[in-house]
Amino acid sequence: MVSTTYPKELLLKAVSASEKQVLEALPNIKANVEGTDDEGITVEVTGDRPDLLSVFGAARALKGYLGKETGSPACDFNASGIKVFVEPEAEAIRPVLVSAVIRNADLDDTKIQHLFQVQEKLDLTNGRRRKKGSIGLYDLDQLKGPFYLKNASMDTKFHPLKADREMTVKQILSEHPTGKDYAHLVTGKHYPMLVDSKNRVLSLVDIINAADCAVTEDTKNVFIDLTGTDLHSCNATLNVLCQDFADQGAVVETVEIHHKTKKLVTPDTKPEKYVLNVDRVNKLLGTSLPPKEVVQLLRRQRLDVTVGRETLECFTPRYRSDFLHEIDLVEEVALAHGYNQFQVKEPSVFTVGSKSDRTYLVQKARDQLASFGFLELMTHVFFSHAKAAKASAEKDVVKIKNPVSEEYTSLRSLLMPSLLEVLSKNTHQPYPQNVFEVGEVVVKDPKTTTKTRTDVNACLLSAHADANLSQVASLLDEFNRRMNFAYTLKAYTHGRFISGRAAEVVQGKIPVGFVGELHPMVLENYGLQVPVSAFEIRLIKGEH
Amino acid sequence: MKEIEHRILEALSKHKTSVDGQKLAQDAKVSYDALMSVLSALEDQGFAYVKRSSSKRLELTDEGKTYAEKGTPERRLVDALSKKPVAFKEAFKSAGLSVQEEKIALVWAKKNGWISMEKGLMAKVSDVESETEKQLKQALEGKLKDAGALLARKLAEEVEEKTVSTSISSNGKKALTQESVLASQLTPEMLKTGSWKNQEFRSYDVDTLVSPVMAGKKHAYQEFLTKIRDKLIALGFQEAHGPLVELEFWNMDALFMAQDHPAREIHDVFLVEDPTKGEILEKQVIEQVQKAHEEGLAGSKGWRYTWDPEIALRLCLRSQTTAVSSRTLAKGIKPPLKMFSIGRVFRPDEIDWSHFIEFNQCEGIVVDENMSFRELLGYLKRFAVEVFHAEDVKFAPSYFPFTEPSVELYAKIPKRGWAEVGGAGMFRPEMLSALDVHVPVLAWGLGIDRLAMLSLGITDVRELFSSNIGFLREAKTA
Known part of the structure; x- marks a missing residue:
């Protein structure tokens, strides 16, 4: 989801509808209204619809949805005669360049601000933070074609945006804020730049544009380029921008892109064709819409449709880059129909429901421990391994590469440290404090496909003046009896327990847990001033 | 005499001299609050002497305790500095200060005249012990007298302590003897001998019957998840x-996520x-997913x-329970x-009242x-x-890479209003085909923490x- 703000006056005028109508319709075209004030309507646009990032794209979709304008908008663009030559050395770094020319752009302050907002959001979404492609906008009247994409030397000088002087490429990359942010996009010794026939620099591509050919309110004719690594993404973005200008009444013209071995004419506006089977639409939606209605619905989504004998031929406009499969057209039908206009169908297929064996065991264990008079806790699987050391817990735990907080750096392999943390925060509460948790822990295991195992453990802690090994061992025995776990106890020495006051729990020959009186050192680490005895055993061994 | 009065008076009679209220509450097995109200009644009836006094005491606040232990933020800052000027950011980093502590450290280090600042750089000037530190030290040793500096910074506060000391009067003793003809508990002995027939029992006060049960x-x-x-x-x-x-x-x-x-x-x-890396045993599925x-x-x-394929093998923490669905479907169904x-x-997310980095989903x-x-x-x-x-429910269009059509579900929950419940859709053909499933699959994933909050009245x-533990002992059950 990407948030964007539509200038309100512009939107209402473009759609020629009331504010109420527009606000009601927006969620149905995938623009979820976040808020509105005198100036603007802020929406969250779903990730598949970058065309809705601009107010003109939203207006286009709304006019279709409200039935004011249907079918694809016109996009027959004439040739501008302008050429761009991509030199092979530059192509090796940025293989894709697409471009267009806009004539008679009618820009004012609101439109310019909005255009820059759209540019930024498209770079972020479609362009994946300029990795796949980034947009350049220039005042064509300050420049003279043809244009060249070629590699800059580090001491090439020009005056970049957001700076008060000329800078060399080297200075831009190391000193200019935008330069520093995006320098990583081009790796290697060379940085491609776009220049005009008089060798004036338009931009250090993907990084920053020159100040003297920037688009302003006075700009009449705009030169657009996208450079990047992904032709689909660049062409989609270019089409979004061009269609926005076309919808405002400007004239869009194509540009010839000359590579050493190929020639392109962009923007490529040829619609993509999908064949849609109406029966299939109805089966998937659970409807019985006649073909005629399906056609109308698709046209309201701004698609062109021709009716064949048994199928529909659908043409998707190129400013929409989210079509991959026939199913995407089925959603278009559903959108135009209106999700809330469907009569919902009650579940129709009979199946037998069942609880997993695992849940059965977990619930049974929780029932037993609660019946012993213990309070159930629910703590996080996330844990801090620094904290786990307080209970001499296992050191070889699953650690996170990108933690967001020092409190949550790894996954717990035992429940006990989490429960001791809880006791340490409750020393002011009355004792006895008898608590338990049945929960997931994660341990390393080279034999599984995830190289780890998600087990379920049960842990019980008894904190009061008379807490001792015999008491919890008796509870463990009763617990195991009720759970039908055969087990034996084996003498056990571990730093976390008082010597001679702990035992290992063994099932068959496999150790599955422990029971004991916590060592005063551990209690001190947690600031506890009452004895604590505890058991923890594995209930379920994970798979995968 | 009420049962509770009798119980307290009896506990009191065991003490030859006056006894502290806390101790008496423990002996009589009543809460301190209940003891206080009953003591007043006993005093009114002339059965007990009660002496109430209050005293004020200085105590460190939580912040004060932290500083006493770790050192004040300004001390930690100046300790990390030298005469050589360094950038603010660097200084804060080497001092290991939190964002909040940075500001505190700066204000007080400057006030104490410990640091000099120029052009975004700072350096150590002096580090003489401040008044705050002297008083923190005294507090740790339990010898805190003048706490002006600590009180001003809210590192210490005055705590009022009320104490009660009480003893039984001769009238009280007399009443206790008279009362002893009443039994406070039916005993097996009475049942065995039949003496209950002539026995009267002390009555309970219904207002003080209940005490907390753990x-x-x-x-x-x-339990909400179970439901x-x-x-x-x-x-x-x-x-x-x-x-x-x-x-x-x-x-x-x-899940067909590029x-x-x-x-x-x-x-x-x-x-x-x-x-860092796991393995995939289903070779056929890998091939098909790659192709998709x-x-x-x-x-x-x-x-x-x-x-x-190397990216696909990377191990991560499950970020959506849809992973369970892809595994289930790949097994063959x-x-x-x-x-x-x-x-x-x-x-990963910011941690605040509405977001946590670990939560429950229902798929x-x-x-x-x-x-x-x-x-x-x-x-x-x-x-x-x-x-x-x-x-009531309503639906809004949505987008997920693995479903088409996709929908967001909103539900009108009684007394709470509209809430976003979760996302849903029909799994995409690309995803299903790669997992060798050739029939439609409906799918939904709900974030249930938010719904549990609504249901349990948690904000x-x-x-x-x-x-x-106190909250959990009192929390209502689902």
């Missing part, structure tokens, strides 16, 4: 589980540092890029099938030849009504996993 109790949130589980089972769903550490393959690639999808970036999914991404399957264009899974998922799928979008809406509505007693998501 019985066993299940966690309200676990959801039971509803889904009643609706014909079978339960499944998956691992918390998951391969990106099952968490994303098998490898450059924004939700796969480092700020949206937790990666595992060690071990690169050139498309089942009539799709695909995402058209070079799919990297026989329709009709309804499956659900409730489990923890992990996503469900329905696999059958005749499934349709209209039936998906039916399931969603049924679910909202059965589980959350929704008064901070962190309280769902509360570590406050």
